[in-house]
Amino acid sequence: MAEETVTRRPTTVVIGASATGLFAAAALVDFADVTVIERDRLPDRPQPRRGVPQARHAHLVWSGGVKAFDDLLPGLTGEITAHGGRLVHIMGDMVSRAPNEVWFRRFTATHHRNLVCSRDLLDYVLRNRVLADERITLRQETSALGLEGDATAVTGVRIRTNDEESTLRADLIIDASGRGSRTPQWLAELGAPSITEREVNAGVAYATRLYAAPEATRDINFPLVNVQANPAKAPGRGGIILPIEGNRWIVTLSGTRGGEPTDDLDAFIDFALGLDDPVIGELIKDAEPLGDITTT
Known part of the structure; x- marks a missing residue:
């Protein structure tokens, strides 16, 4: 009698419930069990977050991004506009002066649209949509402390919730913690080669x-x-x-x-x-x- 083969779903840990982290979780959930760990407590309404200071500035999602949103999470753009966001014509709903100091001609004969809203609203709708999936586990007020494994493979991430430390085993770890990421340091501590970094500082x-x-x-x-x-x-x-x-x-x-x-x-x-x-x-x-x- 042949032995019964038991297949285990892979496990993934995403560090950071940023827009990047949430989109990554949504992309992986059909293929793996996903746990998202987030240092802060997420707000229950659209409002600024301490860990996303750039969110206070103007953001535009151009038409390619709008399509990508709805390809990954069908109807997401409609949910954002239902909460007050807008889809605006490029260039019909814009008064824009080009870098050569010539004003762009306004026209409406295009299917291209910008998604316009506050970043707080976008993140709020995205959080509600992605985290409603029961296959995704959210661990708030949880900090990533380091990686488990060695120079050949990363096997998990050490975390701290309140005063309790533990390890989450994972087949894949995605670091979406942003510019404060400590992944290069953590990999070096495991004996991995140093990561080549190139910085382009536009000075803006x-x-x-x-x-x-x-x-x-x-x-x-x-x-x-x-x-x-x-x-x-x-x-x-x-x-x-x-x-x-x-x-x-x-x-x-x-x-x-x-x-x-x-x-x-x-x-x-x-x-x-x-x-x-x-x-x-x-x-x-x-x-x-x-x-x-x-x-x-």
């Missing part, structure tokens, strides 16, 4: 402030307003107004070395008015600010 700084959308813009599909930096002029400076859910505008200004925006409240509008075209500054100079300025 960002400053963002939320504004209440002016009353006259609230009942229309107010366009994105974008002034791109001219790379032939140093320092490069640009900005964008991104109308988002909740009748708010995300206003993000950017500049390269020597022309960086700051968190100085008095200087924010002056910076916007000082761009090669002052349209962003003119639109926000009488608008109501919501909170302080965030820089990255």
